[in-house]
Amino acid sequence: MSGIATVWSYRDAFLAGLGNTAALVGLALVLSLPLAALAAVLLVEASAPVRRLGREVVDLFRCVPFLLLAYVIYYGLPEIGLRLGAWWAGLVALVLYNGAYFTEILRAAALSLPREAVEAGRAYGFSRAQLYGRIVLPLVALDAGPVIGNQIVVMIKDTALLMVITVQELSFVANFVNARAFAPFAPFATALLLYWVLCLVAEAGVGLIARERRRRYG
Template identity: 55%
Template sequence: MNGLLVVWESRDVFLWGAANTLSLVLGCLLLSIPIGILGAVVLTEAPDPLRRLFAEAVDLLRCVPFLLLAYVVYYGLPELGLRLDPWWAGLMSLTVYTTAYLAEIFRAAFRAVAPDNIEAAHAFGLSRSLIYRRIILPQVAITAAPVIGNQVITTIRDSALLMIITVQELTFAANFVSANHFTPFAPFAAAVGLYLLMSFVVEAGVRRMERVRKGRYG
């Protein structure tokens, strides 16, 4: 009971934390989805030495632990002369990290589009950019929705690590309230509840896409 009261009284802290989490995740997705698609195009279409270099870079980036990457960005930005709020270091590291994963996801999704689709598109005179825009990407949006949804949930979870570099997101808020009021269960339970809610929203979106997919592909 005491715990619930504490959480309710500190609700502005929680809301601020949740808002930061959401803004980080949405900001990240807004950047990393388009860049990830471009990266996937490079991974698919670029001439060989460049493509292999890119593939190695993406592979390597996916082996970096996110927390360490966040630290490097956090301590690295001032070295470049940029004295920014930790939130920006958080956004940058989250974006770089998520882009590498999305590039790989989109690359696999491009390959999953039936080759005869693309061949027919070529036969009908569609240009490369038209083929991506009208044939490949629309299908990828539908068929890769579950995998992308999974990645979004992963990004939400990764965002919590940013508390360690003092970004005031949701887990930071829970930890703060718990440390200041000595009732650990309620604040963390509240945070977990909010993360669960975010997860549900993403999964609902994926289920929606699954319905679209059933309608078009059977």
């Protein structure tokens, strides 16, 4: 019981940590999804050399351990004069890393689009912007929604790693409370519970897309 009392006495810290985690995830999504959509369009439309280069860049961010990417951005970039606060460095790491995954997901979905739906758009006089806005993007969103949702869950969990670059997110707070109160179980269990709640929220959002998809595609 004393563990719960400890957590309760640090409730403000936990709420702040949860807020930081949620804000990082939310902002990273708002930034990385449009960026990924843009990158995916580029990877589909650009000339062959640009496409190849783009895929290498995307692969680079996708294939490094997230922790090391965060290290490099927070500890490494100041050496070349780019100094970011921990929170912002964490955000940049999240955007780059997950943006690369989202790009791959969207690109794959775009490549498996029903070709004829796009051709019909061309035949009916859609501009390129309209083709993307009214046909390609909605179809890709419906198609890739569940996979994107899965990546969002991974992203929520990855934010925990940001505590090593001193971002005061949920895991950081749990660790801090443990160190202060010498009671590991309750703080860490509380953090787990809160991550789970965040993931439930994300999955509810994905559920909406999946339901829409079932309604439209059967």
